[in-house]
Amino acid sequence: MSNSEPVTSFMAESPGAPANADVAAYAIRLGDDALILSHRLSEWSAHAPQIEEDIALANIALDLLGQARSLLSYGGSFSGRSEDDLAYLREERRFTNLQLTELENGNFAVTMIRQLLFSCYQRELYRDLESSRDAQLAAIAAKAVKEVAYHVEHARTWIIRLGDGTELSHDRTQAALETVWPFSHEMFEDDELAHRIADLGVAPLPSSLRPAWLGAVQDILTEATLSLPGDEWKPSGGRKGMHTEGFGYLLAEMQHLHRSHPGARW
C-alpha cells in the first residue's frame, strides 16, 4: 500500500467498506501501527520484570491487537482482503507501520519510552478521529480512545518512577529517550496520502497533532527529571514500506505459523 500506487476513486466493493482506496490505505496504516507494536509488546510475555507487569504489557498488547483487527478488517474490505491476509501474507515492504512501532524492545526503559511516545500520539489521533467523517473510523477510535488513555497512564507512571528513581534508572531512561526520540518525528509527517485524507475530512493532518502531543510528553518528561533530546536526526520511511533491520525477524516470527499451516485455527 505504498503511496506510489495509483489513486483510485472507484466505488467500494461492499456497503460497509471504505469509501475509496485512500481511506482503505489510511486504515491499514493505523492497523499496521497497532499490529506491529502489539507484537513487540507480546515478546515481553514471560520476560517482564515482574509477573504483574507481564500481565499489564500483555493487556496493552491485546488492546492494540483488537484495534489492529478492526482497522485491518475495515481497510482490507475495500480490496477483498481479510485481516489475516494483511497480517500474515504481506511481505515486509508492504507493511506501512511507523518505524517507531517496530523498534526492538531493548531494556524495560526503551519499551516504556516507546510506549509513552506512541500512546500519547495515539491518544491525540483517536480523539480527533472520533469526529471523523468516516463513520467506521470514528467508531473504532471512540472505542480505542479509552484503552489508549490507560496505556498513557501506565507508561507515565513508569517513566516518572524510572526517570526520577535511582541514578542508574535515570541514566538508562534518558539513554532510552535519546534512542527512541528520533523515530517520533515520523508520526507527524504529512505525506501525500495524509493530505488527501485530511482534505476528505477523514483524519487530521499528522503535523497538527504534534503541539498537543509535545505538550503532554514534555510535562511527563519534566516530572521524570528527563531532558528533551534534540531534533537533529529524523529517520523515516515506514509509511512507504521501508523498515528497520529487526523488522524482518519480527515478521518471520509473526507470520511463520500461518505460512507453514495456511488457515490454521486454535
Place this chain on the structure above:
Amino acid sequence: MSTPPSPLWEVFVRPARGTNHVHVGSLHAEDATLALQNARDLYTRRNEGVSIWVVRSADITASSPEEKDSFFEPSADKPYRHPTFYTIPEGVEHL
C-alpha cells in the same frame, strides 16, 4: 533477580454498584499507584469490577489461627444471637 521483592498488597474489588468490596487476591508493587494499576490489570480484565481498593498486606492486623478457639467458639452455642426466633408477619416481602 537479586533485588528484593516489592511489598505485598491485598486487593479488594467491588463487582457492582451497591455491593461490597470483596478480597480477590494479592500482588507485588512498589507503591500504591502501581499496586492499583497492577490490580486493574490482574483482577479486572474480564470486567469483574467497578471499584478497587489496595491495602498494604503489612498494614492488616489479622486474627491468629491459635486464637481460633477463644475468638470464635464461644458464639457457637448462642443460637439466640441469630434472628431465627422471630415470626415474620404475613405480607412482608422484602425482609
